[in-house]
Amino acid sequence: MEERDPAGVVLRAERVSKRYGSVLALDAVSLGVGRAECVALIGESGSGKTTLLRCFNRLVDPDDGRVLVDGADAAGLDPIALRRRIGYVPQDGGLLPHWRVGRNVELVPWLRRMPEGDRLAERALALVGLEPAVFSDRWPRELSGGQRQRVAVARALAASPDLILLDEPFGALDAITRADLQVAFDGIRRELKISAVLVTHDLNEAFLLADRIVVMRQGRVEQEASPAGLREAPATEYVRQLLLRARVLAA
Amino acid sequence: MSSLAGLRGGLALLVGLSTIAGAQTPSVRPIVVASKPFGESFLLAEMFAQLLEARHFTVDRRLGLGATEIAFRALRTNAIDVYPEYTGTGLLAILGQRPSPDPRQVFRQVAREFRDRYGVRWLPPLGFQNTYAIAVRRETARKLSLATLSDLARVSSTLRAGLTPDFIGRADGLPGLGKAYGVRFGSVRALLPAVKYQALAAGEVDVIDGYSTDGFIVRYDLVVLEDDQHFFPPYEAAAVVSPALQRESPAAVAALAELSGLLTETDMRRLNRRIEVDGIPIPRVAAAALLSVGLTRAGPAGSRPAAGDSGGGVFPYLWSQRSTILSLTLRHLLLVGVSLAGAIAVALPLGLALERSRRAAESVIRGVGLLQTLPSIALLAFMIPLLGIGVVPALVALFLYSLYPILRNTYTGVRDAAPEAVGAAWALGMTPGQVLRYVRLPLAAPVIMAGIRTAAVINVGTATLAAFIGAGGLGDPIAAGLALSDTRMILSGALPAALLALLVDALLGASERWVTPGR
Numbered sequence: 088m089e090e091r092d093p094a095g096v097v098l099r100a101e102r103v104s105k106r107y108g109s110v111l112a113l114d115a116v117s118l119g120v121g122r123a124e125c126v127a128l129i130g131e132s133g134s135g136k137t138t139l140l141r142c143f144n145r146l147v148d149p150d151d152g153r154v155l156v157d158g159a160d161a162a163g164l165d166p167i168a169l170r171r172r173i174g175y176v177p178q179d180g181g182l183l184p185h186w187r188v189g190r191n192v193e194l195v196p197w198l199r200r201m202p203e204g205d206r207l208a209e210r211a212l213a214l215v216g217l218e219p220a221v222f223s224d225r226w227p228r229e230l231s232g233g234q235r236q237r238v239a240v241a242r243a244l245a246a247s248p249d250l251i252l253l254d255e256p257f258g259a260l261d262a263i264t265r266a267d268l269q270v271a272f273d274g275i276r277r278e279l280k281i282s283a284v285l286v287t288h289d290l291n292e293a294f295l296l297a298d299r300i301v302v303m304r305q306g307r308v309e310q311e312a313s314p315a316g317l318r319e320a321p322a323t324e325y326v327r328q329l330l331l332r333a334r335v336l337a338a
Numbered sequence: 339m340s341s342l343a344g345l346r347g348g349l350a351l352l353v354g355l356s357t358i359a360g361a362q363t364p365s366v367r368p369i370v371v372a373s374k375p376f377g378e379s380f381l382l383a384e385m386f387a388q389l390l391e392a393r394h395f396t397v398d399r400r401l402g403l404g405a406t407e408i409a410f411r412a413l414r415t416n417a418i419d420v421y422p423e424y425t426g427t428g429l430l431a432i433l434g435q436r437p438s439p440d441p442r443q444v445f446r447q448v449a450r451e452f453r454d455r456y457g458v459r460w461l462p463p464l465g466f467q468n469t470y471a472i473a474v475r476r477e478t479a480r481k482l483s484l485a486t487l488s489d490l491a492r493v494s495s496t497l498r499a500g501l502t503p504d505f506i507g508r509a510d511g512l513p514g515l516g517k518a519y520g521v522r523f524g525s526v527r528a529l530l531p532a533v534k535y536q537a538l539a540a541g542e543v544d545v546i547d548g549y550s551t552d553g554f555i556v557r558y559d560l561v562v563l564e565d566d567q568h569f570f571p572p573y574e575a576a577a578v579v580s581p582a583l584q585r586e587s588p589a590a591v592a593a594l595a596e597l598s599g600l601l602t603e604t605d606m607r608r609l610n611r612r613i614e615v616d617g618i619p620i621p622r623v624a625a626a627a628l629l630s631v632g633l634t635r636a637g638p639a640g641s642r643p644a645a646g647d648s649g650g651g652v653f654p655y656l657w658s659q660r661s662t663i664l665s666l667t668l669r670h671l672l673l674v675g676v677s678l679a680g681a682i683a684v685a686l687p688l689g690l691a692l693e694r695s696r697r698a699a700e701s702v703i704r705g706v707g708l709l710q711t712l713p714s715i716a717l718l719a720f721m722i723p724l725l726g727i728g729v730v731p732a733l734v735a736l737f738l739y740s741l742y743p744i745l746r747n748t749y750t751g752v753r754d755a756a757p758e759a760v761g762a763a764w765a766l767g768m769t770p771g772q773v774l775r776y777v778r779l780p781l782a783a784p785v786i787m788a789g790i791r792t793a794a795v796i797n798v799g800t801a802t803l804a805a806f807i808g809a810g811g812l813g814d815p816i817a818a819g820l821a822l823s824d825t826r827m828i829l830s831g832a833l834p835a836a837l838l839a840l841l842v843d844a845l846l847g848a849s850e851r852w853v854t855p856g857r
Binding site for chain 1: 756758759764765767768769776777780781
């Protein structure tokens with residue numbers, strides 16, 4: 088695979104469009120994610136942020152435009168193999184309820200037939216702050232919501248991906264647990280130099296975790312900027328209102 | 339309609355009770371006309387009812403009462419006023435006396451005994467007998483030159499018989515036939531009336547027992563072998579009248595007696611044929627018959643029956659039948675086990691396949707569900723030309739009835755299995771096959787198991803109907819018991835079947851816990 092993208096861009100969307108019936112979910116959206124960078128996609132329901140995220144691991148295939156992963160057109164890649172090298176954290180954790188924690192975390196190493204999957208799983212659990220000896224043998228239903236979400240993050244990290252996709256990963260947690268997890272995740276990501284795309288409707292989370300924020304609205308990019316850039320120069324009234332509501336700007 | 343009939347019946351009962359209590363007041367209550375649960379009995383009762391109505395009596399129809407014992411008990415206790423009965427039945431089944439071959443003598447005997455013992459009156463016979471008729475296909479009769487039962491005895495060891503369970507069992511049936519004529523069939527199969535004529539016509543059996551007035555004898559052009567040694571007792575049909583009606587309305591009794599001596603055996607075979615074969619509604623056939631014998635011209639419609647029960651030493655009987663019950667139970671288990679295994683083998687993969695092609699799923703599942711709505715007797719009768727009789731069509735029918743619950747639960751269970759877990763498994767790179775095998779299927783297992791459990795319990799119950807088609811099992815004593823109105827016999831099949839259903843359910847319940855993931 089030839090690296091055509093400059094400056095270590097690992098993920099790129101080029102004029103990606105997706106239509107569901109009469110609804111244009113994505114309207115020629117372009118976006119790049121650099122190495123070790125965290126990009127937050129923020130917007131209301133129906134803004135297209137989750138659809139864009141799902142284009143990156145081919146859970147959704149665009150009608151138009153293309154997605155490049157490490158410089159290669161995703162349309163030409165085997166979707167199963169692609170997903171196995173990209174970490175993924177869904178909102179509700181999505182743990183397999185009939186598998187113990189250890190087996191859940193080992194899922195991707197197992198799918199990729201990596202050696203010593205159990206050790207990888209233990210390392211990933213330790214990384215998210217769960218003692219493997221204590222948690223490996225537990226059932227998902229025996230965990231608190233925060234622990235479950237930590238396990239989901241561990242599962243996304245276990246096969247040491249360069250890139251992970253997060254779909255409102257902390258949205259369903261209480262404020263204190265959420266803050267703990269956000270800090271923990273940010274530390275891990277920076278330490279391991281993982282690129283991440285984070286879908287969220289919480290602007291504060293975006294400010295906390297992202298290097299770059301993409302505000303989406305009705306299938307288009309409303310503004311793309313660093314947190315500081317966004318705060319200092321909201322490009323539209325919509326973005327300004329968003330910042331006001333999140334109390335990032337003083338009224 | 340039925341609630342109206344029930345209301346009318348309730349009113350009739352109230353009026354009746356008050357009439358009895360108030361002694362000799364003139365009769366204003368409806369006359370309750372009843373029948374036993376087979377076609378000819380329905381027809382005769384309907385003729386009684388229409389005749390009474392033509393003579394300006396009010397009638398309450400209670401057609402299709404359980405059977406002899408229930409109908410007679412109802413008559414004796416004035417719960418009904420009149421129903422058609424047969425002298426031979428009265429003598430054997432009710433009085434428990436040995437019959438004589440002379441119809442006149444039998445009639446005199448039952449008339450006297452019933453009057454003395456129960457206050458019940460036999461009106462003079464209607465004019466025809468409906469006795470047992472041993473029938474063969476015309477071609478069989480020609481080939482083997484059969485005309486009489488003595489002829490039959492010569493070749494009986496080469497013939498396959500399909501006989502109703504009660505005929506096989508009762509003294510004036512097969513055992514007596516063996517003694518009187520030396521008949522020994524090559525094989526004997528229990529078949530219920532619903533299917534035996536078709537089985538004979540289809541060549542599945544060579545000889546059946548019927549009734550001499552059955553319309554199917556004409557329909558299938560069968561030859562009834564002559565009872566040359568007068569083995570079968572006379573079964574003259576007559577109206578039997580309750581004590582209350584005799585007391586309260588001699589005019590009604592006289593009206594009923596107008597029908598005496600007017601119906602020949604040929605008439606009845608023709609009338610029964612119109613009902614059984616041509617499917618003409620009984621009230622119409624009855625009206626036409628009354629018209630043709632010159633008694634009336636009228637024809638209202640009938641209403642529906644009620645049922646009762648009989649008593650006796652159930653558990654000693656069950657104990658005495660234990661080896662029979664055991665072998666019937668094993669046969670039953672075989673039917674259930676094989677058909678259920680077949681249904682699982684088909685419905686489970688089909689359910690999984692449908693989950694992958696959901697567009698087709700609902701219509702396929704509904705199509706299979708339609709099978710469930712077929713009456714089992716109809717399904718069994720339908721399969722005789724295709725599969726003959728015996729275990730195979732029974733297995734096919736049970737298999738078909740088991741498909742739906744397993745298919746529905748498999749499809750729904752797999753489709754609705756923890757969507758967030760399925761989504762995550764998919765997003766992390768499981769193949770569709772892996773999602774099915776490692777996520778959907780294990781998570782759906784309890785729901786699938788519940789479907790199998792439902793199918794198994796339904797199957798145990800439905801398998802009792804295998805008796806209708808000669809496949810044996812616990813339905814045999816149930817069917818025979820129903821035909822003979824023998825409660826103990828019914829229970830000797832029904833109780834083990836119920837226990838079997840509970841046992842199967844409990845076993846599958848245990849395995850349901852076993853397959854539930856994460857326990």
